[in-house]
Amino acid sequence: xxxxxxxxxxxxxxxxxxxxxxxxxxxxxxxxxxxxxxxxxxxxxxxxxxxxxxxxxxxxxxxxxxxxxxxxxxxxxxxxxxxxxxxxxxxxxxxxxxxxxxxxxxxxxxxxxxxxxxxxxxxxxxxxxxxxxxxxxxxxxxxxxxxxxxxxxxxxxxxxxxxxxxxxxxxxxxxxxxxxxxxxxxxxxxxxxxxxxxxxxxxxxxxxxxxxxxxxxxxxxxxxxxxxxxxxxxxxxxxxxxxxxxxxxxxxxxxxxxxxxxxxxxxxxxxxxxxxxxxxxxxxxxxxxxxxxxxxxxxxxxxxxxxxxxxxxxxxxxxxxxxxxxxxxxxxxxxxxxxxxxxxxxxxxxxxxxxxxxxxxxxxxxxxxxxxxxxxxxxxxxxxxxxxxxxxxxxxxxxxxxxxxxxxxxxxxxxxxxxxxxxxxxxxxxxxxxxxxxxxxxxxxxxxxxxxxxxxxxxxxxxxxxxxxxxxxxxxxxxxxxxxxxxxxxxxxxxx
Ligand SMILES: CC(=O)SCCNC(=O)CCNC(=O)[C@H](O)C(C)(C)COP(=O)(O)OP(=O)(O)OC[C@H]1O[C@@H](n2cnc3c(N)ncnc32)[C@H](O)[C@@H]1OP(=O)(O)O
Numbered sequence: 001x002x003x004x005x006x007x008x009x010x011x012x013x014x015x016x017x018x019x020x021x022x023x024x025x026x027x028x029x030x031x032x033x034x035x036x037x038x039x040x041x042x043x044x045x046x047x048x049x050x051x052x053x054x055x056x057x058x059x060x061x062x063x064x065x066x067x068x069x070x071x072x073x074x075x076x077x078x079x080x081x082x083x084x085x086x087x088x089x090x091x092x093x094x095x096x097x098x099x100x101x102x103x104x105x106x107x108x109x110x111x112x113x114x115x116x117x118x119x120x121x122x123x124x125x126x127x128x129x130x131x132x133x134x135x136x137x138x139x140x141x142x143x144x145x146x147x148x149x150x151x152x153x154x155x156x157x158x159x160x161x162x163x164x165x166x167x168x169x170x171x172x173x174x175x176x177x178x179x180x181x182x183x184x185x186x187x188x189x190x191x192x193x194x195x196x197x198x199x200x201x202x203x204x205x206x207x208x209x210x211x212x213x214x215x216x217x218x219x220x221x222x223x224x225x226x227x228x229x230x231x232x233x234x235x236x237x238x239x240x241x242x243x244x245x246x247x248x249x250x251x252x253x254x255x256x257x258x259x260x261x262x263x264x265x266x267x268x269x270x271x272x273x274x275x276x277x278x279x280x281x282x283x284x285x286x287x288x289x290x291x292x293x294x295x296x297x298x299x300x301x302x303x304x305x306x307x308x309x310x311x312x313x314x315x316x317x318x319x320x321x322x323x324x325x326x327x328x329x330x331x332x333x334x335x336x337x338x339x340x341x342x343x344x345x346x347x348x349x350x351x352x353x354x355x356x357x358x359x360x361x362x363x364x365x366x367x368x369x370x371x372x373x374x375x376x377x378x379x380x381x382x383x384x385x386x387x388x389x390x391x392x393x394x395x396x397x398x399x400x401x402x403x404x405x406x407x408x409x410x411x412x413x414x415x416x417x418x419x420x421x422x423x424x425x426x427x428x429x430x431x432x433x434x435x436x437x438x439x440x441x442x443x444x445x446x447x448x449x450x451x452x453x454x455x456x457x458x459x460x461x462x463x464x465x466x467x468x469x470x471x472x473x474x475x476x477x478x479x480x481x482x483x484x485x486x487x488x489x490x491x492x493x494x495x496x
Contacts, residue, residue, distance in 0.1 A: 005134045005164050006214060014214045018044035021161045021213040024127050025049055027058035028083075032125030032153030036310035036337060037264060037289040038069030038090070038224070040146030042129040042163045044217040046072050050079035059083035063125060065148020065309065065337055066110060066289075066381060067091070069222030077103065087113050088379040090264075099375050107369060110288065110382040111341035114152035118183065127212075128157035130204070133168045139208025140201070143176055144168045145221055146310030147334045151178050151204045159212040167218045171325050174202050176334045190344050195259050195286045196305045198333065223315045224291060229270035232398045232429040236267060237274025239432040240354070240394065243425070245278070253352075253392075259286035259307075261346075261386045262293070263355040264378075267396050269293050271354055276300055286349050288340045288382045290332075292317045298331055307333045309340040341385035353390035355383035357397040357418075359408045360426055360451075362444035362464055363474055364435050366395050366418035372485045373414030380417050387422045399428035399453035405493040407456040409447060411463045412481035426451050440474040459496055 003012055022045050025031060035041025041064070049060075060081055066088040067073065073091035076082050085094065086106035098105040116122040130150045134142045143150055144165055154160050179200030181187055191199050229237065247253040257280060262268040272293030275283065283303040285294055290308040295317055297303035311334070313321060321328060339345065346353070357366045358377060366387075367373075369380055387393040395418065397408045408428065420440070426433045431450035435443050448460045467475035484494040 002164070002166050002216070005166065005170065007137045008135055008139045008208055011135060011139060011208060011211055011214060014211055016213045016215060018048035018215045018217070019052065021045050021215050022049040022052055024159055024161065024212055025058070025060060028060075029126040030061040030063065030123050032063045032128045032149065032157055033068075034065065034130045034143065034146065034148060034150040034153070035068045036065030036146035036148035037067055037312050038222045039310040039312045040131050040144040040148065040221065041068045041070065041072060042131045042161070043070055043072070043165070043219040044163055044215050045129050045161055046076060050075045050081060053079040053081045057081070061123070063087070063113065063149065063153070065146060065150065067378070070219060088381050090378045095376060105376060107376065107379045109341075109380060109384045110337050111343065111385040114149050114336075114338050117152060117156050124156040125153050126157065127159050127161060128153040129161045129163065130154055131163045131165050133165065133170050133172045135162060135164070135211070135214070136203050138205070139211060140203035140205050142173045142203045143334070144172060147176055147178065147336050148309055149337060151180055151336050152338065154204050154206050154210075155180065157210075160206060160210050161213045161215065162211055163215045163217050165217050165219070167220055169322065169325060175325070175329060175332060176202055178202070178204055178336060179339055180336065181338070190339070190342060192339070192345055193348065195284045195307045195349065196333065221312070223318060224312045226266050226269045226291060226314065229273055233267050233270030234274070235429040236396050236398070236427050237271045239427050240271055240396070241274050241278045243432050243434070244280070256280060256282040256284065257352055258350045258391060259284045259352070261285065261287040261351050261353045261390070262291070263383055264289055264291070264381065265356050267356045267398070268354060271396055272297065275302065286340070286345070286351055288337060295321050295328075298328065305331050307335060307340065309335055309337040337382070341382045343385060343389045346386055346389035350391035351386060352392045352394065353386035354394045354396060355387060357395045357408065359410050359413055360395060360397070360423070360447075361410050361413045362447050362460065363440045364420040364423040364426065364443055364447070365413045365416050366423055367413040367415045368417045370415035372489060373482070384417060384422075387418045392424050393418070393422055394425040394427065395423055396427045399430045399451060400455065404453070404455060405495075406488060407453060407484065407494050409452040409456065409460060410484050410494070411460065412476060414482060414485045428453075441468065455495065
């Protein structure tokens with residue numbers, strides 16, 4: 001135990017075991033937990049809670065920043081303790097429980113949840129469980145590798161349990177910028193005008209007496225599981241980089257492109273890696289999750305500053321970054337996800353947003369979440385926060401999935417996360433479709449010619465031409481629009 005990490009000595013008596021701490025959580029309670037994209041989640045208490053549920057079954061409503069690491073979503077789902085879960089997840093077991101209707105999942109824009117808590121549109125957490133590197137003299141909480149929704153959870157909850165993770169260096173202190181917007185209707189503009197502005201405090205300010213329990217742990221974050229770029233993702237990156245070069249040459253973007261945002265997963269990471277081989281200099285990020293590619297760009301001298309709300313790294317990059325965190329501190333800041341994804345800031349800063357689609361349609365509507373219109377994959381995450389408000393909203397995906405049985409370009413998306421009005425550029429391994437200033441009929445031709453896989457191009461053009469005969473501003477054959485998805489479910493392929 002490292003009591004020196006609790007700098008308010010009056011709180012030393014609050015140290016307890018994870019088993020003791022989880023008794024604060026009662027049946028029917030709402031729990032707000034730290035953790036964003038498998039970084040910085042509370043680890044010991046949720047595990048103890050799952051164990052306790054075996055003897056004393058309870059159901060809770062669990063809110064986090066985003067997905068949890070260390071298989072916690074699986075462990076909690078298996079324990080039967082999850083009644084409701086929001087706002088994002090990436091776990092196979094939880095996904096199954098959601099799709100079976102056993103866990104009620106609320107798939108929400110990541111910037112929006114605490115705003116709804118603030119205005120009592122959602123039930124505020126009874127208990128917050130926050131991972132920390134230390135507690136300050138004032139009783140304020142210094143977060144670890146993510147900020148996520150931790151600050152507002154701690155402010156709104158009746159009781160706060162702090163998990164001090166001694167595996168994280170105390171040198172992380174100073175990395176965070178905790179700013180919480182004031183109440184509406186008297187809120188003033190958010191005072192952030194540059195990606196590297198610091199406008200808040202370095203710790204979460206709560207009254208020390210709210211801390212009901214302190215638990216020590218030394219479990220590491222899970223490592224990121226992104227794979228190296230393959231030929232298709234490298235191709236997507238090439239198309240995008242050459243497009244961005246043209247935009248700079250035409251004077252539509254500055255030489256450093258403006259702040260970049262990139263989503264989670266293999267494709268977004270590969271696209272960012274593509275910038276390593278480009279001529280762009282002085283890049284910046286104003287994003288939510290910072291993956292390996294961010295640090296590869298910083299190390300290569302291409303990126304000068306990155307703002308996010310969590311850091312999730314591969315094993316290789318994790319030790320490189322966190323063993324040398326002092327060297328990165330002047331190039332890095334972690335903010336609450338409400339700030340990293342805030343529509344006001346995304347619009348003000350002129351962000352280039354790159355997110356991943358499962359599928360998109362002829363007219364530019366994007367489905368990022370629901371396989372065949374019904375089965376939840378992960379959630380919308382922050383992609384909507386950025387897509388609607390970005391300077392340029394870009395969606396990327398491979399042109400086909402599952403060995404060609406699925407075309408990512410379909411006549412009509414089976415679920416809409418991002419409407420055609422929020423989507424500027426579509427990119428696949430086949431090419432790039434710039435949809436800006438195009439009417440739906442013009443968009444369709446460009447999407448088919450530039451983005452669809454050759455195996456599906458003819459099929460798409462045939463659908464579009466027959467739809468045009470029938471007419472309409474956005475031509476469709478309503479009785480056929482989902483026939484590709486029906487075909488996939490019935491015959492295992494979208495090929496007609
Ligand atoms: C926390 C955050 O908010 S991060 C910021 C932005 N958030 C988001 O964009 C949230 C939504 N996005 C996502 O969840 C992911 O980016 C995804 C699922 C869309 C893509 O993930 P990636 O890892 O980049 O792509 P990848 O090509 O590996 O696809 C993932 C899986 O989906 C499958 N898939 C892809 N397209 C389809 C499709 N149209 N239908 C069915 N399955 C598909 C792939 O085959 C793959 O399956 P596998 O895991 O069994 O191999």
